Amino acid sequence: MGKSKSRKFKRTQFSPNSKHGNNAGEEEIEEDEEEGEGFSPAGDLLEKLQSPSPDIREFACASISRLVQQTQVIPSFLQRDVVRCLGPMLLDKSFAVRETAAGALRNLSACGSFEVCDDMVKQDVMTPLVALLKECSAGFHSNSVPSSKSKEEQKNYTEDIANEAINLLWNVCESSSRAVSVFSKEGLLDVVMSCLERHSENVELAVSAAYCLQTVTEDNPELLCRLTPSSLRVLESVMMSSQSTMEHLLLRTLAAGCVWNLKSALPSSSQAETLSAVMRILSNTLEVDAGQAILELKEQESRRREEGEEREVQPCSDRLGEETGSREGDGMEEGDAEMGKPNASADNDISDLLPPKNEEVKQATALLSAQQTSLEIIVNMCCSDDPSDDEWEELSSSDESDMCAESSLCECSGAQVLSPLCLSAEIHAAVISFLLPEKVLKKTEFPSSAALDTCMKCPGWKSLVKKMHRVQCRALFCLHNMLSVMEEEALGGVVALQALAEHLSQLVFSQPEIPKEDEFLEAVTSAVRSLLQIMASRNIPQCMSPQQLIGLCEAAAQCSHTSVRVNAIAILGITGSTLAKQHHTADKLQMIGSFLLQVATKDPSLVGTGEALDALFDVFADGVEAERAARHIKLLPALRTLQPVFKAKIRKEGRENYSPDQLCVLDNVKVNLRRFISYLETLEKKPNP
Structure with missing residues (x-):
């Protein structure tokens, strides 16, 4: 894998x-x-x-x-x-x-x-x-x-x-x-x-423009050629604005994202200074305690209501005779957008079209949007394009609706900013200087229970709950990418990685049930997978037991997103590969092997089946404990039974449902399955270990 x-x-x-x-x-x-x-x-x-x-x-x-x-x-x-x-x-x-x-x-x-x-x-x-x-x-x-x-x-x-x-x-x-x-x-x-x-006169218009600009400047060399010094000066003035509202915080964060997209068009003499300004804004945005801010805004609203100073957010135009963004009693709330363009067709949820009903909710929404945006910018900064990266996530079709393209951030016009396996020295230094790893880690914690309780009790504030959870998920994705591109020492060394494993373990296993929300599962399994890869490659002990990880994988197996199931399978593959090198682990390997066999047999996607087979190859490739476990779970006959079914599925479903690249990967798994069966047949002729 x-x-x-x-x-x-x-x-x-x-x-x-x-x-x-x-x-x-x-x-x-x-x-x-x-x-x-x-x-x-x-x-x-x-x-x-x-x-x-x-x-x-x-x-x-x-x-x-x-x-x-x-x-x-x-x-x-x-x-x-x-x-x-x-x-x-x-x-x-x-x-x-x-x-x-x-x-x-x-x-x-x-x-x-x-x-x-x-x-x-x-x-x-x-x-x-x-x-x-x-x-x-x-x-x-x-x-x-x-x-x-x-x-x-x-x-x-x-x-x-x-x-x-x-x-x-x-x-x-x-x-x-x-x-x-x-x-x-x-x-x-x-x-x-x-x-x-x-922006100083109409921040709502400026925010809309900044969102639009961030979209059109991403991976758009044609636009870079049309960039003028005056355009850069406008962005600079926005980034340097000192207004203290949360909407202006959001605006500055969006402007920083635009500048990051346009980095290759910046004069070389000012790139270092500009990078520092971008990082400072991202850091300042993440520094705000959103839970505390929401509680303060709620108190502010309560005081205003007591004083009878109702200040509703006005619609763009009152010439229709009524504010028509929502209807009393219709049960719809202003809420969250999935990754990418809001699309209400999934569940008839048009919550993102509904405006916040008061100034305090509007400010809280802007703060959470700013923090989500900041985390996404850091995610993209830390996005490597290593060709050896696992093909399944890149090629899986399960996340097309999320608009989470995994193409390289480094293919913009100009010099490559990220090397395949690590951040450039300048970006690395800036990330560390502005304490971004620590601030990202803080955001991976569950949202403030006091803020959640307050929002859940107030219909007008309920929409913020999803947004708070979304910030946490973005932080987990951000952590995942940081683990993928930063060296162990930059992340704090062995002790820090072990503490991180404890933290992720608390997120997943401290509750009576493992959270089953798809977005959280995708985010947390991505982070756990990256961390376990690092720890396994450096022989660093970690605190999560195979039983706990199988519990996580069982929850993930129910998820409709292939990427979540792939992450879970990979986690078990990493864990099993590590255990196979240790003594007296056959029982644990049997447990992992049985689960992976079940996935390989029942997963609805060929991608999931292929990843499960890949993991089985890794876990049972070598070692006395692996041989014992393989015999006990009857791995060889199970794979013999599965082989013709897998080949038939590729022939029948593959050409219609999968891309040529995905089929290439699946064909490789098919070849490796034949070889692995031959290997197990050789082991079967040996006496029991």
Whole structure:
């Protein structure tokens, strides 16, 4: 078995905070489904977009915006060319129609699948969107004001429209390489920078722009060529801003991520200073005790309510007559996004489209998003691209929805930043200097129980619970990557690694049951796997017993994500390989071997079966204890029975369900299985050890 693959994160989305739409049409959709007859709310609303009345057009856009949050409704709109109908509304004479149309398309892109976003680009949503964004950018500095609008009203409209449009741009660029190409060729970098420049006046718009910029600057050499000194100065000013709100903390963190993506375009004379500034921001972000901050914000909210100073977060526009981001009693909460573009289709959870309802929740959400972003940046910094890394994670199709591409961070234009097995000297020194390993380790702890209890008791704060757990998971992935690329001494040596094993053991085994959440299991098994690899390679004793690890693997075996099961199998393979070299371990090897055989026989994925066979090869490759255990669990007849089934599955399922690279790995396992059976047959002829 190879090393565990370093994890890389694509940019994840902060809650889009779209407020457009209303309940109009929902009852009609339900009635239409019941009756199964000709009337279509989708068709009726799209027809209203052609009305000469701007109020009716605005109402239609707002209704569509609300309806497309129901993922089951999206196909009915797509079948009627909703993108081609809404696109022209982005350039409508009415500012209100522009804003609600942008909000509707934004919700469609956020609630739809990646394929929906790609289809939106194919239907040319980018042409009116580019024109709208350029108008907004020009409007920021324009002195011409329509006679019916004050200058302040026009500025607010322009910024509100720009915020919706930037979020739409961000969504489609997250999902479509064609959209990213249009972004580069149409000079939208300048537009995004003009939004970012307004950070002292409109932090919400600046945060949206920073998220969009972080997405489009990742692995985009074409854009690097268009970067100007003025763009870098804008990012520098954001990073140096001193505003103390959590939203500004998030903004500075995002700006640091953008600068990291653009590092190869920086002047060599300033790279060291810039790297230090990036690390300082990441360190400062992680330094905040989120649990304590949430408790303080909750107290602040309570005092404000007692004083009768209700300060609700206002929607981008109150011209719809109501705040339509949520409905009383509908059970939906502003919540978390999975890795990558929020996609409500998985479980009809549109929580990321719902804005926080008060200023304190908004600030707490920004803090947790900042810490998640900071950890993801460090994860990507520590992402190696060693070709000897285990192929299973890289090739597994189980995590496509997470947008967690494991491609190299080092293939950007310019010199390679990471060597295959370790951080560059400059990055390594900065990571240590700003105490990032210690701060990451602190974030791997379970969230504050007091903060969790407080949030669980308050419906408006419940959404923060998932976000707190997500920060912990990102920290565990970060730890996994650090273990993969940093030397033992840099991590504190033998004593520190043993303490880390104790810590991870507490996370997993201190509760009555092993946590079964998929994201936590993937994160913690990745970290445990990396740590055990290091400890095994250096013969460092660790505190987790085979029985405990099998308990962890049994929980992981129930997970639908192949990567979680692969991690668990690899953990047992590492443990078994270590035990096979020791005395009086046959009983433990039997336990491990029986579990791996069960996985190899029953795992629904050929990838899981292949990893289990690989682990069996490692555990029972050599040694007297391994021979005894193999005879006891009847490993040879079991593998003889499994061999033709495995070969048949590769022939039957492989060509349809797996990539050529995956098939190559599976073919190697098939060859090694034949050889291993021959080896066991040779051992069988020997007398019992």
